[in-house]
Amino acid sequence: MLFKKVDFLYNKLEGLFKIDGSEKLFLIFFRLTISTIALIEIASLIKDLPLLFSSAETLIPQELIYLKSGYFKYFHPLYQFIETNGISNIFFPTVTRIYIGALIFLLLGFFTRYAAGIALVFQLIIFRSFTPFNYGYDFFLTMSLFYCLVFPVGYFFSIDKKLFNPVLNLGFNYRRVIQIHLAMAYCFSGIAKGLDSGWWNGNSVWKALASADNNYHTFPSEIFIIIGIGTICKSLSRSKFMESRGKNYICSP
Template sequence: MLKLLNLKATPRSFNISNFFFGNSVTNHEFLVFFRVTIGFIILGHFLAVLGDFDLLFGMNSLIPADIHSVQMYSKIVFYNEIIDFITLYTKSEGLSVTIFQVTYILLCILIIVGFFSRIAAILLVFLQVSLMKSSFYFCYGADFFTSMSLMYIALFPSDDYFSIRNYFWKIKEKSNLTPFRRLFQIHICIAYFVSGFEKITGYNWRNGESVWKAIHLPGFPNDFHLNFDSLGNYPWIFVLAGWFTILVEMLYPLFINIRRTRMIWLCLTISLHLGIALVLNLYFFSAILITWNIANYYFNDEKKVALA
């Protein structure tokens, strides 16, 4: 079967075995960029909610943890359970919460500097998921992509390069980066296509209604005090915005993997997320998706493995 997939070698042939397992990806900068940037984003996201920590998490939050847990799988370890376990030794709930917060921050720093970042990512995703599931009704896309990002850091040889671990313990045999990057690229392509396909199957995005509703959510004013009410006289703008989003997402797997259109589609996708950040105040969600795009398709040194 593998021989059938190995096409005759020509300048434009596509060898699926080499594409997934060859040594075509030699630029490790995408790996360093992803680890460091995601570490800073997760740290920034945690610090941003630290002032309202008690209002978001725990039994004394705005929505108590036991209400959040109603829709959760019972085997999940919740934030309150972690705090109760630590309190068995500290005898102080306040100190236990502080230990949890400091541990979370330290794990982010370990990922950033590359000190056994894969182990740190595994521990951090455990804490992050416990927080996310303990505040289910406050979660949004950034939280889910944070979990996935941490799993990729744990899966990838994240601290083989530009890391404290590599500085003190020289890693002589470097891992083949090609399978890791291909897996990541397939994931992001599927994510965008499914998102675009879901939008086009309904009418809200095709007629611009979803865009109009998104920028007029009650109780969520734009941080830059942008007023879009006057655009209501030009409904075609929202129709174009909706179709722009659909086409960028649905056609992402095709044009991002063609060399001649890769940078164009990368810029279009980044501009889409910048618009989401500036208009909808979804800074951390946009930052993570922009990081995913740059890590996958900006640092590019493949040889004879592009789709076109």
């Protein structure tokens, strides 16, 4: 009886991740876009990195006290090792270069899995050593690089394919993992907003938009209400929206 129930549940799960024919295109698209976005992001920030408490081109605040964060206990032994071995002068100026190199390798699909792993670790070192400079984008980039590591993104349209010609029997819908992940993110974002009266009466939208740099605060209150309720509805219905858009979803995650 129990075995039957487990089997039934497993079959349901297998059905959820059933292939739909778009896996190959998705894996190519995912690798190219994630590595390109990450490269554009680091390129846009590279000139500003020394302004973020860093004496080298990283977000690592060598010039300021390290603040304890969830990452501190994992990075602290690494920084101690670097300090005691006197390799700070080599390590800090090169981390960004290694990160960019790994992203280029990932983009080209050259030793893809290793490149994704290195990019993931260095993204954590560069961007998470000092969490106060983080925003949601950094978390989503970590997630994306992790998915580049575990998904077989280097099997198609890559240098690896040309050199090693690996064979992959695609029997799993990797796109579905991303769909469910993002659907949950948007849905819970909508629930959180729905629980706050400010999103229903427009006050939270005013707070989110009011800035010293714009005049959005001058909008009529009714506009804020429409935007607030619209945001809740859009976030909550995002999961259904993703489902109905099918293949087109991958173009606008």
